[in-house]
Amino acid sequence: MPTAVRSKGFIALALLPALILFVVFVIVPIIWSAYYGFFEWKGIGATKFIGLDNYREILQDHIFWRALKNNMILIVSAIVGQVPIALILAIVLLKNSFFSRFVRSAVFMPMVLSTVVVGLIWGYIYNPQFGLVNTILEAVGLESWSRAWLSDVKVNMFAITIPINWSNIGPYMIIFIAALQNISPEIDDAANIDGAQKGKKLFYVTLPMIWSTVVVTLVLCISGSLKAFDHVMVMTHGGPAQSTELLATYMYNNTFRVYRYGYGSAVSTIIMIISALLIGINYILTRKKAD
Amino acid sequence: MELGTTRTTRTATASPGKKIAEKGLSLFGKLILLGYAVGTLYPLYWLFISAFKTNEDFFNNPYALPKEWKIDNIFRAWDLGDMGRGMLNSTFVTLTSVILTLVLGLLAGYVLSRFQFRFKKIVVSLFLAGLMIPIHSTLVPLFLMMKEVGLLDTYGALILPYTAFELPIAIFLSMGYMASIPKEIEEAAMIDGNGWWGIFGRIIFPLCTPIIATITILAFLRFWNDFSFALVFINTQALKTLPLSLALFSDGFGTDYALTMGAMAIAVIPTIVVYLILQDQIMKGMVAGSIKG
Numbered sequence: 001m002p003t004a005v006r007s008k009g010f011i012a013l014a015l016l017p018a019l020i021l022f023v024v025f026v027i028v029p030i031i032w033s034a035y036y037g038f039f040e041w042k043g044i045g046a047t048k049f050i051g052l053d054n055y056r057e058i059l060q061d062h063i064f065w066r067a068l069k070n071n072m073i074l075i076v077s078a079i080v081g082q083v084p085i086a087l088i089l090a091i092v093l094l095k096n097s098f099f100s101r102f103v104r105s106a107v108f109m110p111m112v113l114s115t116v117v118v119g120l121i122w123g124y125i126y127n128p129q130f131g132l133v134n135t136i137l138e139a140v141g142l143e144s145w146s147r148a149w150l151s152d153v154k155v156n157m158f159a160i161t162i163p164i165n166w167s168n169i170g171p172y173m174i175i176f177i178a179a180l181q182n183i184s185p186e187i188d189d190a191a192n193i194d195g196a197q198k199g200k201k202l203f204y205v206t207l208p209m210i211w212s213t214v215v216v217t218l219v220l221c222i223s224g225s226l227k228a229f230d231h232v233m234v235m236t237h238g239g240p241a242q243s244t245e246l247l248a249t250y251m252y253n254n255t256f257r258v259y260r261y262g263y264g265s266a267v268s269t270i271i272m273i274i275s276a277l278l279i280g281i282n283y284i285l286t287r288k289k290a291d
Numbered sequence: 292m293e294l295g296t297t298r299t300t301r302t303a304t305a306s307p308g309k310k311i312a313e314k315g316l317s318l319f320g321k322l323i324l325l326g327y328a329v330g331t332l333y334p335l336y337w338l339f340i341s342a343f344k345t346n347e348d349f350f351n352n353p354y355a356l357p358k359e360w361k362i363d364n365i366f367r368a369w370d371l372g373d374m375g376r377g378m379l380n381s382t383f384v385t386l387t388s389v390i391l392t393l394v395l396g397l398l399a400g401y402v403l404s405r406f407q408f409r410f411k412k413i414v415v416s417l418f419l420a421g422l423m424i425p426i427h428s429t430l431v432p433l434f435l436m437m438k439e440v441g442l443l444d445t446y447g448a449l450i451l452p453y454t455a456f457e458l459p460i461a462i463f464l465s466m467g468y469m470a471s472i473p474k475e476i477e478e479a480a481m482i483d484g485n486g487w488w489g490i491f492g493r494i495i496f497p498l499c500t501p502i503i504a505t506i507t508i509l510a511f512l513r514f515w516n517d518f519s520f521a522l523v524f525i526n527t528q529a530l531k532t533l534p535l536s537l538a539l540f541s542d543g544f545g546t547d548y549a550l551t552m553g554a555m556a557i558a559v560i561p562t563i564v565v566y567l568i569l570q571d572q573i574m575k576g577m578v579a580g581s582i583k584g
Contacts (some may be wrong), residue, residue, distance in 0.1 A: 008488035011402050018458050019414060026421050029432035043435075071496045086497075092324065098319065105570050106328035108336070112573065114516040116534040117555050119335050120541055124548065130353040132337070166331065174578045202425065220581060226425050230518045248427040248519075255431050256523065267429040274579060275425045277564035289393035 020181040030272060038268030043259050048082065048095070054266035063242050064267075068274070069249040070157050074228050075278075077161035078221035083214070087170050090176030091202070104177075108170030115167075119234025122163035126150050126235075150236055160244060162229055167226065173218050179213035180206070215286040222282055226275045247271050300542070335559070342556040348547045364553030368540070372554050376529065377536035378561075384446055384532060385514040388453040392510050393503060395454065396461025401491055403462065404469040405477075421459035422564045430523050448524040453514050460580050466500035469495065508569070508576035515528065515562065533558050 037054055041047040056062050087106060093100040110118065125132045126149035134146035149159040183206070191205045207214070229248035232238060239248040245253070251271065255264030341349055342364055344357045352358075368376060405413060433452060437443045442451070474493065481491045496503075518534045525531055531539075537558050540551040566573055 007487060007494075008408075011406050011408055014398040014487075014491070015402045015414070017394040018462065019417075021395065021451065021455045022418065022421060025433065025452045026424060026429065029429040029436060030424065032436060033428065033432040036435070045436075052353060071524065086400060088345060089324075089327075092320065097322075103324050103328045104574075106332050107568065108570070108574055109563075111577065112512055112516075112562050114518070114534050114537070114562070115336075115520050116516075116537045117338075120537065120551065120555060123541070125337075126355055128499050130350060130548075132333075132354070135354065139474060149294070166334075169579055171577055173575075174574045175581070178578060210545065223423070223425065229427055233518070233522070248425075251427065258548065261431065261435060265432040268431050271425055271428040275428075276423070279423065284364055284441065 004145045007108075029038045029151050030269075033265040033268040036262055037266075037269045039265075040260075041262040043261050047262070048264070050081070055270070056265050057263070058266055058270060063245055064247075066242065067245040067247050070245060071226060071228070073157050074161060074225035075165065075222055077158075077165060078225050079218060081161065081169050083217050083221065085165075086172035086217075089169070089173045089174050090180055090204070094177060094180055102229055104170075104173065107173055109143060110167040111165070115230035116234050117248055118163050118167055119231045122231075123235045124149065126159055142171040150244075151240050153240065156236065156240075156244050160232060160235060163235075164225075166227065174218075175213060175217060176210065180208040183209045215282075216284065219279060222278050223275060226271065227277070247274070335563075336528050338552055338555055338559065341549060341552040344549050344552075346352060346547060350548045350554075364549050364569065365557060367559060368550055368554035370538045371550070372540060373528070374533070374554065374557055375535050376510075377490055377531055377533040378557075379447075380530060381515055381533040384449045384453070385511060387446070388450045388457070388514050389507055389510045391450065392457045393455040393506060396458050396506065397465050397496065397499060397503070398491065399458070399470060401463045401495055404466040405474075408457055418459045418462050421456070422463070426456060427519060430519065436525055444526050445522060446530065449514075449517075449520055452520055452524070453510075453517070457506075457510050457513065460509060464502055464579065465499060472498055481499030504572060505576040508573050509580040511565075512562075512573075512577070 003194060036047075038049060040050050040054070072134060089103075094102055124130075128146070128148040128151075131149070133149060137143060137146045147155065150156050187205065187209065191201050197217040226247065228246055229252070232244055232246055232249050233252070236244045238245040238253055247267070248271065251264050253265040254260050254267060320362070336580060337354070340356055341353070343362065344358045345361060346358075348358050386530045399418075403411065425462050429452075434443070437448050442448050476494060476498075477490050480494050485493065509546075517532070518538070520533050525535065537554055
């Protein structure tokens with residue numbers, strides 16, 4: 001059968017370039033880093049097999065735990081900061097009026113900016129001398145609250161969450177608007193006829209209807225927060241005194257600043273495992289609730 | 292998940308209850324929303340007015356309009372940061388990666404949506420796994436691998452990983468879209484004597500224009516704005532992309548704030564212009580991509 005032969009040739013030629021590129025640049029590196037995690041290697045010269053020593057050292061390094069905690073702060077801030085605000089905005093901006101379209105496109109705008117620009121401009125907003133935050137505090141007589149927001153170890157991690165939330169509320173809002181538009185009008189009407197109050201309607205009608213979307217946004221919050229790197233790299237480099245270190249910056253600093261490639265590989269593998277675990281846990285938890 | 296995009300009919304036939312809900316958005320509510328929108332845009336507004344100030348003006352009145360609008364910062368930033376070079380590099384790397392992503396992604400998506408073959412399930416789940424992989428966990432091994440084969444510090448060091456990481460989204464978006472194209476069209480084309488390549492090139496690819504737009508938008512923003520890959524894989528000044536030339540300002544010209552604002556203004560204008568023209572498509576595209584992701 002010539003056509004069968006021809007389809008086989010087509011399948012191979014059309015699929016293989018994508019498959020090879022993907023495997024070589026995405027899958028192989030993961031296996032590679034799992035493997036190099038067992039070695040001590042400075043990037044040049046001999047590699048030395050050291051078994052689980054890298055992993056042991058990581059787990060005993062309190063900076064690693066701080067980085068993990070900081071990533072958790074980002075996840076919590078995304079879940080309690082981005083998702084509810086996005087949901088509220090979606091509910092009030094559902095209508096396609098000129099006004100809601102304007103607000104929507106303003107809220108979405110930061111998302112298209114480069115993370116470097118976001119990091120730099122917020123670095124200036126937090127600047128202790130001329131920054132907007134301190135200027136406002138002084139203007140309303142709260143001078144005592146003003147501080148160097150990105151250097152003060154008590155608040156800097158929380159200060160970093162704000163620009164990240166600023167960028168990410170827009171897409172979640174649009175996701176929710178799409179989901180809300182898919183709720184059938186009859187259900188909405190039925191709830192209104194039954195005299196459901198707005199708050200009750202939100203919790204007993206609207207939220208359950210879009211629950212699968214809420215789950216998607218929660219997964220996005222987790223995976224997005226674990227990916228965080230750029231903002232911190234630009235604003236603080238993980239400092240001062242490694243107080244704003246994230247898993248990704250911890251990996252970067254250990255690999256490309258002090259050239260411990262084996263150690264960095266082990267950290268990479270741990271990031272993979274943590275994100276798989278978190279996404280798995282979230283999947284199990286939210287599936288139960290949906291039933 | 293499909294996005295409800297053509298539901299304009301709903302607002303037109305709004306129920307009485309709906310109308311009450313809409314009236315609920317009182318003047319007070321609107322003012323709060325307006326305040327929120329203005330607050331969101333304020334950092335950008337501040338960036339642009341500061342870009343036209345002298346440093347002295349910036350320090351004395353950081354939040355007022357410029358005393359005198361000066362364009363010097365823009366020109367100085369363009370020269371000092373070698374931003375023309377950065378913009379060329381970004382354009383070249385982004386364009387090449389977008390084209391590669393489209394061609395490879397749609398071809399693979401077509402095969403996976405239309406043909407049955409032995410390892411299909413494994414291939415699909417491999418790409419699916421690619422959607423979950425945290426990108427930074429591959430920085431170290433990719434760096435080492437590319438160093439080994441001499442790919443580091445070349446355009447390829449960005450183009451190949453960009454494309455590879457964008458392929459899963461491109462493939463799943465195009466698979467979903469192609470499922471809606473009736474098979475009869477291909478059968479007719481086959482009778483007309485077209486081979487698979489002809490069918491793909493002459494019929495499927497043109498029919499996929501909407502999803503091509505979505506994939507292009509997603510890929511463009513991701514590649515154009517990427518910082519981490521460029522930071523790790525590119526070292527040569529002549530190959531630096533726009534985000535890297537910008538990051539340089541925060542280190543090298545740390546206290547020349549007006550200059551840095553000028554550099555940021557240059558970098559931000561192209562994206563904002565594209566956003567203002569294509570905002571509906573960008574919103575829809577980014578959401579479709581992030582949900583699939």
